[in-house]
Amino acid sequence: MRHAWGALVCAIAVLGARVAAEEAKLDRAKALEELKAIEEKNEKLTQGVLQKAAKELTEAGADKFKSVQVYVESYRNVEFGRAQDGETRFQQWKVDNRDRIASPDFGAAAQLHVQYVALVCRQALEEKEAPQAGEWGGYWETLFKSREIAESPGEPAEAKIPSPKKGGGGRKQKKEGGNDFDRPALESPLVRDRQIQGFLEGVQEAKLSSASLVPIFNQVVRPRLRKAKSRDLMRLWDLRIAAMDEDVEKEGKTLGADDYKILKRPELMWERADDLEKMGDQEGAWAQKMGILRANPYHPKLSSWIEELKKALGEGSPALPEKTP
Known part of the structure; x- marks a missing residue:
């Protein structure tokens, strides 16, 4: 009897283990199915949130007044919305900053900021709604024309750029307008609100501010227009260099002018030629580089430039003509 009871217990235990295993397999299958559904729902919601933000900001960015309104509203929600006395403090902030908010400088900067964040949101949507290369170039050109001095002759490429100034047909008088728009787009009240x-952490453009003229040109505009093989890149290069030439002449500082003409300008021209080469016009780019080397025999980068060009023009290059006997 004892043996029979033991056998029965063992049988029940084995049966229970089999049932538990079957249930575990069944739960696993359901879990995988549920995970897939959650993933699809999350992707759909993510796309919806980004599309809504991109649409709203794109529409607001078309109008300066609407841009200021949208920015100030988001600023209120982020900085004052969660406090009990938030509305009172926000109204006081508006009074304290009334003149600045109503200024043309703030309006122009806010409009550019809204436009940039809208482009970043669209970039996060990737192939579905990502901006064309020309749209990034157009943004940069508008930003460029909004300021008096685009960059000082000795300024490094990653330096912080002053806030955008009054818009219009050309570069305007420089005025102090605060640093509201110097923060990366990822930290913008528009994004936080x-x-x-x-959704934007993996977007490179979100790490730049809407006012960062040189980084946007180097990290966003140049690679995109190069990939698109757009000659518009050469036009933007010429616009940038011509403006710096003009600014240096206006400043009339001998040392600064010499630093620009002897050091920075040749480097900019070399980078321009590099872009031309990467776009496929190798012969034209090499000819320009030869001209830069001839005109700047004492430049600190001369040796590295020569080595670079010698490598490009080396034996076996398909672009080189055959040697005559």
Whole structure:
């Protein structure tokens, strides 16, 4: 009897283990199915949130007054919205900053900022709604024309750029307008208010500010226009260099002018030629580089430039003509 009871217990235990295993397999299958559904729902919600933000900001960015309104509203929600006395403090902030908010400088900067964040949101949507290369170039050109001095002759490429100034047909008088728009787009009140930081963390453009003229040109505009093989890149290069030439002449500082003409300008021209080469016009780029070397025999980068060009023009290059006997 004892043996029979033991056998029965063992049988029940084995059966229970089999049932538990079957249930575990069944739970696993359901979990995988549920995970897939959650993933699809999350992707759909993410796309919806980004599309809504991009649409709203794109529409607002078309109008200066609407841009200021949208920015100030997001600023209120982020900085004052969660406090009990938030509305009172926000109204006081508006009074304290009334003249600045109403100024043309703030309006122009806010409009550019809204436009840039809208482009970043669209970039996060990737192939579905990502901006064309020309749209990034157009943004940069508008930003460029909004300021008096685009960059000082000795300024490094990653330096912080002053806030955008009054818009119009050309570069305008420089005025102090605060640093509202110097922060990266990822930290913008527009992004924080809509709680879309997580969707933009992997977007390189979100790490730049809407006012960072040189980084946007080097990290966003140049690679995109190069990839598109757009000759518009050469036009933007010429616009940038011509403006710096003009600014140096206006400043009339001998040392600064010499530093620009002897050091920075040749480097900019070399980078321009590099872009031309990467776009496929190797012969034209090499000819320009030869001209730069001839005109700047004492430049600190001369040796590295020569080595670079010698490598490009080396034996076996398909672009070289055959040697005559």
